[in-house]
Amino acid sequence: MKNTVLTSLTESAVGPDLEKAPTGIHGLDQITGGGLPRGRVTLVAGSAGAGKTLLGLEFLVAGARQYGEPGVLVSFEESEDKVTLNVRSLGFDLDQLRRDGLLVMLSFRLDPSDFVATGEFDLQPLFAILDDAIERVGAKRVVLDTIEVLFGAFGDDSIVRSELSRLARWLDDRGVTAIVTGERGDRNLTRNGIEEYVTDCVIVLDHRVTEEISTRRLRVVKYRGSAHGTNEYPFLISARGFVVLPITSIALNYAASEERISTGIARLDHMLSGGLFRGSTLLVSGTAGTGKTSLGAHILNAACARGERGLLVLFEESPAQFLRNMRSLGLDLQQWIDAGLLRIWAARPSELGLETHLAVLARLIEDETPSVAVLDGIAAIGQGILAAEATSMVARKIDLLKSREITTLVTALGQGEGTSTETLSSLADTWLLLRNVETDGERNRLLFVLKSRGTAHSNQVREFVLTSHGVELVDVYVGAAGVLAGSARLAQQATERDAEVRQASDLDRRLRELRRNVVEREAHLVVVQDELDAERAEIDRIDLREGHQAADTEADRSAMATRRWADAAPSNGGQR
Amino acid sequence: MSELHTADDETSADSGDQWNLCLYVTDRSPKCLRAIDNLRRACEEHLAGHYHIEVVDLLENPRLAAEDQILAVPTVVRKFPSPIRKLVGDLSDNDRLLVGLQLRPPGSTAT
Incomplete structure (x- = not known):
């Protein structure tokens, strides 16, 4: 044993090349x-x-x-x-x-009671x-x-x-x-x-x-x-x-794909220079009812339509409720479930415990090998739990998905840039903000691209419209009155259209008027010319007649003188 | 017990009221030798002719340690009479040895 003691003393300083057993x-x-x-x-x-x-x-x-x-x-x-x-x-x-x-x-x-110590x-x-x-x-x-x-x-x-x-x-x-x-x-x-x-x-x-x-x-x-x-x-x-x-x-050693995949909303793809990078993380934050879930449904629908596998984790809704709601947007996700391409799992993290929730997610990822995952409503993760722990658990979920190169959409309840979603935003490659704007007695949804790593992206606001055939992005009206959306946008568009129409018809009328004027004047010009010609002709005629008259008068006079045998005398009378 | 055991037959009386003791040791360490001496002396004193001591060397067959659940040596196990009693140590504490093994031959009082 002496040897052992010596060895452990001399080896107490272990070098950096310490061997390890995984x-x-x-x-x-x-x-x-x-x-x-x-x-x-x-x-x-x-x-x-x-x-x-x-x-x-x-x-x-x-x-x-x-x-x-x-x-x-x-x-x-x-x-x-x-x-x-x-x-x-x-x-x-x-x-x-x-x-x-x-x-x-x-x-x-x-068992301690088994033994009696006797030395x-x-x-x-x-x-x-x-x-x-x-x-x-x-x-x-x-x-x-x-x-x-x-x-x-x-x-x-x-x-x-x-x-x-x-x-x-x-x-x-x-x-x-x-x-x-x-x-x-x-x-x-x-x-x-x-x-x-x-x-x-x-x-x-x-x-x-x-x-x-x-x-x-x-x-x-x-x-x-x-x-x-x-x-x-x-x-x-x-x-x-x-x-x-x-x-x-x-978090920091995953591969980065250059491939872009569609979000299922053409105009959003365009705003992001062609879509999301495969394996990137998209954070969608916004207040309740801004259409975050619908956006997630679109991405899944697009993925399944490409024949890829999708995973949806619902934190707040039941799958049936989700499917019904999306059907109203014209998205039939049931077909992908039937085709075995889409897996929906709904569970409140507070029911299972944070780590179990993460574990189930990890297992689903392994079983389903999805290429696109949507974590919907992660705000629920913080219910009844310390926010820091919940956030770190979500961060680990995102990490987990990212490490498998799964394109992920995370929806979070948040008012804007200055909320708890901020802690998650550093994990997200793309951050979309959906905001309700209340004007003229109605609420309209606006979509902003807050950030998108490695992507030239639109800095413009789009109106986010939920229609019976899915989500549509519409240009908002930006003018002197600010950003207009919803009915205000429609009203503004109508006003502009009216004005255009009115202006067009005004011009038309004026043109017609002018044309008519020209025609009138030309006609008038013809008449005047005729009159002028007539008058000129009259003048010529009169000139001619006067000449004849004078000659006639001279002839008459000489004829008279001849008859009277008179000397030539100045005549002051006579006709003209 | 298997044939690997070293058995020291102290007496060869018939069973019946025959005590069956098993002493686990490792090699011939001083502690173990002391334990053997102490156990024999106590048995001679209280159980003369009515006991059987089996000495098991765990270094010879270490797997017996797991089978018999012995981690410390020396250990004495009283296999008969029941209940099973286990004593750990070199048995130098005679009082605890006697109490532990309940070594009270019929009709006599403790030392």
Whole structure:
């Protein structure tokens, strides 16, 4: 044992290249940067029912099945059969693992009243049987669940204490990656302070009930020689086992598709430069009755029409109610359900508990493999629950969907930009706001694109009209009187149309008038010309006659003179 | 018990009121040797001719530890007479040994 002590002292400073043994629990491996410290002992502390045993079992099953590391389970609480039965529903076939030589299970039932202490003793049989079991399957992983039961079992705890300390060193020495579980204590991490011997890695599991909603949390309290996430991470025990969903690690490494998919509303696609990016998240916020759900129905309808699978999670409505309402918009979603393309699941999160709700969603995603998902009415998630927890749960749901590259539409009740939806907005790639505008005794819906990442998008407001053949986006009237929608828009449009018509007919009339005038004047011109011609002709005629007269008069006079034989005398009379 | 057990037959009297004790040890550690001595002495004193001690070395067959649910050594299990009694330790505390095993031969009082 001297060697062991020396080794653990000299190795106390572990380098950054610390080897890790993955637990197979995706989220936990992310938090710990790869798993538990290889060849060392990890303490998992938690109250009864916190999930300690399950964590240990998943570690063993993953080791045996995925990483080629057989394991040994020593249970101090439950019989082998009971443990096997408990995890069978999670798909862990421990019997098969044992038959395959990948797992040894041992169980000890220790009843404190069984033993009478009569002097010195040690726990050498535990060492011997562990050694035997490790040799038998070539085990690399060991789980001791819950080792604290040994305290009080033999009457002398000081011996148990020193023996467990020796066991921890022995396990280190043996080179196996081990998990020991301990009951949560009041003052210490564990009831009997076994964290004193297990100094490399400590994980605490917690099961809290806040306002009748249970939430499980996991925290890595200590991880010697390794960076690790220090937050409390909510986790859940789903039908597929232990699921830890750390927000920070999932959110930022998903693929980004360039493909655009239709929202099912042509004009909205146009506003978003051709639709939503596949795998992006669309947040639709707005007050009650602004048509958020209808928008979701359109996206699902469009997806199913393309032959893709859709998933709808209703937080506030029943599926029947939803289907009926959408039928009134001319959307027949029942056909997609019948075709097996659409799955609707309705449940209030407050009924199931946040983590269960998340778990069911996770299972649905796995079962249905949808390409488009709609979470309708997530405001309901906050009912009776602390807002922060609800928000973080929604965030994890979005993360979950995003990590699977599922195009997601989330509808949230919210007045506008300055509400609780703000915390979610950072998770959304596109944020549409639907707002009711009350004017002239009516409410009209307006749609704004508040943001759309990676997309040139329209900055204009559109009126959102629910018709019997679906949602339509209509340009609003923007003029001196501000933004007009609904009847005001219609009235304005009518006025403008009237004016146009009136103006057109005015012009027409004027033209006709002018044409008529021209015709009249031209006619008049002809008459005047005629008169002029006539007068000119008259003048000519008169001139001619005068000339003849003068000549006649001269002739008469000379004829008279000739007759009178008179001299030529000036004549002042005469006719003209 | 299986043939792997090391059995030290102290007496060969017929069963009936024969005590059947099983002592689990690991190798020949000082604690275990002390326990064997202490147990034999007590039995000789109180059960002369009416007892049978089986000494089981768990290092020879560790899997027996799981079968018999023994984690600490030395452990004495009184298999007969019933009820089963289990004593842990080197049995150096004689009073607790006698009380624990209920070692009271007929017609005599405790030491």
